[in-house]
Amino acid sequence: MxxxxxxxxxxxxxxxxxxxxxxxxxxxxxxxxxxxxxxxxxxxxxxxxxxxxxxxxxxxxxxxxxxxxxxxxxxxxxxxxxxxxxxxxxxGRPLARTDRLLAAQAEKVSNQRKRLAVARQMYSMRFPGEDTSALTMQQLRGKEGARVRRIYSSMAKEHGVEWYRRDYRPDDFESSDPINQALTAANTCVYGLTHSVIVALGCSPGLGFIHTGNDRSFVYDIADLYKAELAVPVAFETVAEFQASGKAIKDLSAVIRRRMRDVFKNEKLIARIAVDVKDLLVDDDLPDDAMLADVLQLWDETGEQLASGTNYADE
The missing domain is CATH 3.100.10.20 (CRISPR-associated endonuclease Cas1, N-terminal domain)
Structure with missing residues (x-):
């Protein structure tokens, strides 16, 4: 070689x-x-x-x-x-060598009852201490919208940053005001890290439970668990510091990236994402050796898995 x-x-x-x-x-x-x-x-x-x-x-x-x-x-x-x-x-390519999480993800997203259960579990992670087991998706979306609005308003008041509304244009980053640019940059860091962990675990970024219709739907599902906690404070704190210094805001996205990287390390976000994804998709503990096992088998309609690399033709 x-x-x-x-x-x-x-x-x-x-x-x-x-x-x-x-x-x-x-x-x-x-x-x-x-x-x-x-x-x-x-x-x-x-x-x-x-x-x-x-x-x-x-x-x-x-x-x-x-x-x-x-x-x-x-x-x-x-x-x-x-x-x-x-x-x-x-x-690029995932770290995982097994399809166990992917199969569980596909099974749950294809079953309306199981999909709703996972979606409710995701929302319950955002509303600690509240019972979401009987709420409809419409009710959950309403609660989430009110929560995000309160967080933006609270952060703006705490840091003295002028806030109107979330305004993001994917094709024109510079057209937004500084706080919206900072939120976009911070959220993108969360999306990027979340995407990498999802892919590393062998899951599909496109099979979402709350979001749907996009090749990154599951990424948005998982990232939403952490954005309000991590990305929003960094964005408001950074813009407030720039404004207090009286200096022109330059390289805002680069500053946000560095600060988000520090937050990811301090909060051990990679480990949190990996644990949360596994908990959402499988009911039992999935050991690391099972994730890394490089096994290829053949499917059979009886449910039995057969060894690959074998000639099954009759003698």
Missing amino acids: IGMPPPSPQDLSRAEDRLSFLYLEHCTLGRDGGAITATDERGIVHIPVASLSVLLLGPGTRVTHQAVTLAGESGCCLVWVGEQGVRYYAH
């Missing part, structure tokens, strides 16, 4: 134990042994990709075949994003 052999799944770091994300732009990604290198006019930086959850590739990044190969072998999710890191384009 030419070059380094790929690592086995057991050699890789668990999703919960990895660093959150790294954003790069205007550089060339290559490979040096077991590390990805990022090169620009200032020099070369080595990135321990096996310990990273997601690598966000912004404008001006060029990626070699060997860099993509190493990222795929290491279970690091490459996500191609747009300017300011607020547009999502594509992602």
Whole structure:
């Protein structure tokens, strides 16, 4: 074999134990042994990709075949994003080698009773201490809308930031006022990390329980569990600091990304997302070795799973 052999799944770091994300732009990604290198006019930086959850590739990044190969072998999710890191384009291979969570997700999202139960469970995580088991989706949406409105109003009053309403234009980031830009940038960080963990666990980003019709519906489902707690305070605090300093607000999205990365680390958000996704989709504990087991079997209508790589033709 030419070059380094790929690592086995057991050699890789668990999703919960990895660093959150790294954003790069205007550089060339290559490979040096077991590390990805990022090169620009200032020099070369080595990135321990096996310990990273997601690598966000912004404008001006060029990626070699060997860099993509190493990222795929290491279970690091490459996500191609747009300017300011607020547009999502594509992602890479998952860390998980089993379809158990994906099968459970597909089963529950395809059954109306089970789907409603998961949706209610998601809402109950946002309303601690409240019983959501008998509420309709319309009632739950109403409660969530009122909660978000209260949070925005409270944050604006606490930090002295002028607030009118949430205004986000996907095709024109600069058209929004500073607080809406900060919220967009902070939310995007949550979406990116959530997407990387969902993909790393082998789930489908598109099979949502509350959101539907989009290839990232499940990402929005899970990210909504944390945005009000983590992203909203960072956005309001950052804009308030800029305004208090009297300085022009420059590189707001870059400042938000760095602060969100610190929040992710301090709150151990990767581990929280992984645990929450597993709890929502499966009723029993799923050990890490089951997630990493590289097993391929054949399906049978009797429900029995058969070994692959076997010739089943009659003699």
